[in-house]
Structure formats: structure tokens, C-alpha cells
Amino acid sequence: MADHGDDEDTLATPVIVDTGQFGTTDRDKAPLIQMHSLWKTYGMGASTVQALQEVDLTITAGEYVAIMGQSGSGKSTLMHILGCLDVPSSGRFLLDGHNVQDLDDTELAAIRNERIGFVFQQFHLLTRLSARRNVELPLGYAGVTSKRERSDRAMSALDAVGLADRADHRPSELSGGQQQRVAIARALVTEPAIILADEPTGNLSREQSTEVLALLDALWAGGRTVILITHDPGVAAHAGRQVRVQDGRVIGEGAAE
Ligand SMILES: Nc1ncnc2c1ncn2[C@@H]1O[C@H](COP(=O)(O)OP(=O)(O)O)[C@@H](O)[C@H]1O
Ligand SMILES: [Mg+2]
DSSP states (O other), X not given: OOOOTTOOSOOOSOOOOOOGGGOSOOTTSSOSEEEEEEEEXXXXXXXXXXXXXXXXXXXXXXXXXXXXXXXXXXXXXXXHHHTTSSOOSEEEEEETTXXXXXXXXXXXXXXXXXHEEEEETTOOOOTTSOHHXXXXXXXXHTTOOOHHHHHHHHHHHHHHTTOGGGTTOOGGGSOHHHHHHHHHHHHHTTOOSEEEEESTTTTSOHHHHHHHHHHHHHHHHTTOEEEEEESOHHHHXXXXXXXXXXXXXXXXXXXXX
């Protein structure tokens, strides 16, 4: 684990590691993500919720996909499965051809750490750490032992989101838009192939949203697969492809009519 010593917050955000052999330019290959007849059930008995039902979804490396749907439609459940944070109740989920259900927790964590950068609505920054130290965290988890290297890489990630000059600020000293940009820097510092963003603009003003979406657009243009989860058609329009979900089912593709 990282030696982030004095912080007592728990890191709700999954952490990301160097993509190594996978790189970020593996477009035009076999589907990155294949879901076949996926179901997710929460609870038991009378309180059972079918959060996902018969979901079929294929995403190719390099796509920019928006998963769209109203609150409660199953978007976050789908994101958790896509991000290997949770497993489906039934059906098949292949990531890079690996059947995720066959992997144990350690293997799941490794895939998650190597391949995926997460961005959440609530930012999930550690309040007691500076922006730079927040961005360094995933590198610690990835086993980058050199302090100097962690610091340099965090600074370049912060530079990429336009916040190098705020590196020493804590989250409370930053605007919501800036906090989300720090979270994006943290997601990209290990160069994951996939960026999974769940309502990344949900807590932001219009202007801040524009900046955050421009960054996601740039990450996609740089070769990453971007999966953007949103209830907002204007946000979804940034993606080249929109997948609509309702009541746990994929009901169609394309912008909402
Ligand atoms: N941990 C959970 N336990 C029980 N029900 C859940 C849990 N997480 C989500 N749900 C239910 O599953 C459905 C889909 O939720 P969610 O995936 O969060 O939707 P969205 O992100 O689109 O708002 C909702 O009915 C929600 O109440
Ligand atoms: Mg949600």
C-alpha cells in the first residue's frame, strides 16, 4: 500500500496502475467489453431488485460511449460491473476476452488497477491531502516506490488538467470543477486504457461541466476508451455512441428522442 501516512480517510476510489503491455492505442482489435445476457439482482425475497436484466453490450477499444438513463435505471450498477468493482448475478462479462467471473479477487483487482481509471460524481478526493498527493496515490498502490517519480508523474497529470499551479492546495481550497479535474488527473496518472466516468458533471456548474467534458473528450482523442455514464442528454452528446438504459435493460442506441 501507499505510504500516505497521516490520512485517515478511506479511499473509496478504486486505484489504477500502469497499463504496461496494454497501452492506450489498442483500437481495431477484438471487443474490449462483451456482455451477454447479464443480470444483476440485489437483495433477496420480497426486497429483490433486478437492477440489470438481460443486458447485451459490446464496446470496442477506442470507443467513446455514453450510458444514458434516468435515476434508478441501473447505470451505476452497470458501471460497477464494467469497472470490475462488482460481479453480475448471471450472464457473461468478458473484458479483453477474459471471463471476469472466472477471476478471483486478486485478479479482478489487478485488472481494475491496470486497465481502468475511475471518475465519480462526488470526486472522492482525500480531504487532508494536497491535490498532488491525491494524484500520487494510485502510483503508490501500483508500487511506484520512488517519491520523486510519483511526484513528477502527479505533476504532469495535474499539468494535463490545467492545475499544476494548484498542486499544493487541498480539495477544500478548490472549486468543484477543479476538484473533479484533480480526480481526472488521478484517474489518468497511471495511463489506463479505459476511463469510466459516472455522472462526472453531476455536481458541477455548466461552466465547470464544460471544462470537465473537454478533458474527457481529450482523453478519448488521445486513444483511451471512454465510458461516460449520465442522465443528461447534453452530456451524452459528447460521446460518439449513446446506449440507453431503462429499468435495468438496454432499450436502444442513439440520442433520446
Ligand atoms: N446495493 C444495492 N442494494 C439494493 N438495491 C440497489 C443497490 N444498488 C442499487 N440498487 C437498486 O438498483 C436499481 C439501479 O440502481 P443504480 O444502478 O444505482 O441506478 P442509477 O445509477 O441509474 O441511478 C435501483 O432500483 C436501486 O435502488
Ligand atoms: Mg447512478
